[in-house]
Amino acid sequence: MSSDDLNKRIAKYLDDHQKDYIQRLSDAVSIPSVSAWPEHRPEVVRMVEWTKSFMETLGITVELADVGEQKLSDGTKLKLPNVILGTYGNDTAKKTVMIYGHLDVQPAQLSDGWDSEPFVLTERDGKLYGRGSTDDKGPVISWLNVIEAYQKLNEPFPVNVKFVLESMEEYGSDGLEDLLKSLKNTFLSGVDYVVISDSYWLGKTKPCLQYGLRGICYFFLDVECSTKDLHSGCFGGTIHEAMTDLIAIMGTLVDNKGHILIDRLYDEVVPLTLEEEELYKPITFDTAAYCSEAGVQSTIQSEKDQILMHRWRYPSLSLHGIQGAFDGCGCKTVIPRHVIGKFSIRIVPNMKISTVEKLVENHVQTIMKERNSPNKVSVKLEHGGDYWIADPNNPQYVAARKATVAVHGIEPDLTREGGSIPITLTFQEQTGKNVLLLPIGASDDGAHSQNEKFDISNYMNGMKVMSVYFQELAKL
């Protein structure tokens, strides 16, 4: 059978079973697998078991990987949910695709402002409302539905598939990185391509593929002026206040245009080529919708391409807050003794974390030298995470682009994300293979918000894209 004919058969089968897929997603959403709530851990485990059973009915070999314990804030320990490692097919003549997704969800309660019970999947106007519908139960189930469709039609599956399905994603992916490292030469060794199924389109209507993520360098700027908090009436005007030094330093980091003022910080940023610039031109982006979503008056940049570049391919610096200063309501006339300013720099290719760390240290030292203050000042890189970038012309991306054109009749936008998904980099490092972010949900799905939803059309089209994507991979 030709690829086109197969696509049509699969698409028809999927369309004919829409109700079943909605019911299946409804079953999954009804399990409140909130990873952030320790008392809900049995529900998370139930979700793992539910998924394992479903996979096993499809003939997928499932192994449950123990990733140890979580230490709660009260000191007690709680077993982390097992990670599902699934294997479907081991035909050495076929390519092997590894799919990553997660089964846990963000917390949700009707009283948070939901229009319907969050753990009862509810259809309204072609949308399926419920916690986990789009993040990430809908996408995970979609991949399994596609395997089922091939089986029901007695069609051979085009590739081997491996699954890594975790259940702590919404709470820091505890234990996953170590697990993947330990699997490098076993479970991960035969993988040809990795697809991360846990992101969203740039907009509401046009599909996209994501080929980059920014990294992060999170700094603690520590200033100490005295051995105790002081009264501003008694001491104000005569001592070097920690807050004055801290605010002065924090005020030298970024200008009113979002430009970072740390010397040489942009040196390692890859120059914009004409070729890369061309990638931005076709991207559909609604600046007004972006402002409206964020609830801001306006963006710093006025041109669409510039806005996107400053989200994705240029570094940015945000001032998050101060620990140790007066943060309450009302008036307190305190001179805080010890304050820690928190700021982070989003890093992009080819910025090195070690370079950023050194430049920030130099910057702080230079400012403090000018200030001639006796206070103890230090700056520490508290957390560093690398950027991730893939080649959007890599064969896997081309396969996904073709699949999108086949289903949606339009080229997907080639986009990035401004934030980090650390596990992406881990998968790339441990497999050494190309990683693709293939979103099927829309930007307005409200993944972590009230009234999270998944459009039925995206659910159905997503599966069709997945099917064609598998077939295109088989041709490589």
Add this chain to the structure above:
Amino acid sequence: MSSDDLNKRIAKYLDDHQKDYIQRLSDAVSIPSVSAWPEHRPEVVRMVEWTKSFMETLGITVELADVGEQKLSDGTKLKLPNVILGTYGNDTAKKTVMIYGHLDVQPAQLSDGWDSEPFVLTERDGKLYGRGSTDDKGPVISWLNVIEAYQKLNEPFPVNVKFVLESMEEYGSDGLEDLLKSLKNTFLSGVDYVVISDSYWLGKTKPCLQYGLRGICYFFLDVECSTKDLHSGCFGGTIHEAMTDLIAIMGTLVDNKGHILIDRLYDEVVPLTLEEEELYKPITFDTAAYCSEAGVQSTIQSEKDQILMHRWRYPSLSLHGIQGAFDGCGCKTVIPRHVIGKFSIRIVPNMKISTVEKLVENHVQTIMKERNSPNKVSVKLEHGGDYWIADPNNPQYVAARKATVAVHGIEPDLTREGGSIPITLTFQEQTGKNVLLLPIGASDDGAHSQNEKFDISNYMNGMKVMSVYFQELAKL
């Protein structure tokens, strides 16, 4: 009897009864009259009753003034302790002195790090340790002990005395200001001099009189960038962050030398005259002890006189903190939507609150115009309190200086305080008379700290100074 002879008789009587005075203070300290602890309100009331009884045994007419209710944070109401209004003598040929003090104390528990039970007055090395010993039960009882001494010696009292003894001083003096305003034409009308008996020497050994307090203008600088908190990965680099504007503005307020950078802010500060400069020269001040007490490395100014002037007669600006920003431990990659910077300016003669408010508003507007930010920014004077200044050559001050010389054999330093005691200004306004701050405790008494103490020598000498001060007033 000559004044000198009378002084000697009184001094001898006081010295002969030292044990009784320590016992009396011990009785008062044993009542844990903590005004900040609502459940201790009966103890505060008991302290008021104890004092009233003692005063009545001395023939002082006592009226208990009801100052209404306190609204607790849980919404419930609690009766405020009555304010004691005492009247001793009404001889129109004599001057009338009004004495202010308070009967409530700061919280204290042995587990806070006290070396002995805070509510058991404990003598060690000539010092009386206990909560309230120096703040303010010791000083209040001293005035009453002096009256008793004159009575025991059958000496006519040199002046009429009025007392205003409140019991909410450590918790904001709830209700006192309104009470004083209501008493302007009755209880307060015949007063010639006011003495505030609730402050401390500048150092540990040399007495002082205080003739000035700084005022305060406390500002809320409000910046709002969006309708919700944003993720710095998704939005960092493209929007005008509230924190960036806030920190930039806060960074323009004061330089590394403590100099306030708000245009024209120093215009209303009275120029330093040679005469005023002379006042500073004899003052004993131990810079090293000051640094050690605060736990700072060094002061901004190196000269003693300059340090004192910057505490007392120049304005200062302190940055207290930020409400609404990330203030916790760890890393949070938030762009806070709405942040409120808290800072205050200590004001001095002849700065007007209204002028300071206008200059700060202008400053913020000027900076924001330069920044060209779309964010909503406003600055609000949240609280304003005037400075207070008296003439240290006023007859009442001269009387207190003579009394100090007579007892200590040394001229007291003429000093000020950098903080505010708002009730001082209220007394001055409602009586229209000269107000004197007459401290008898030392700077290391630890009024609000663990191991609060009152030196026996200061207790005894304080009473002697009070006695002579009364006699000197009678000569005016």
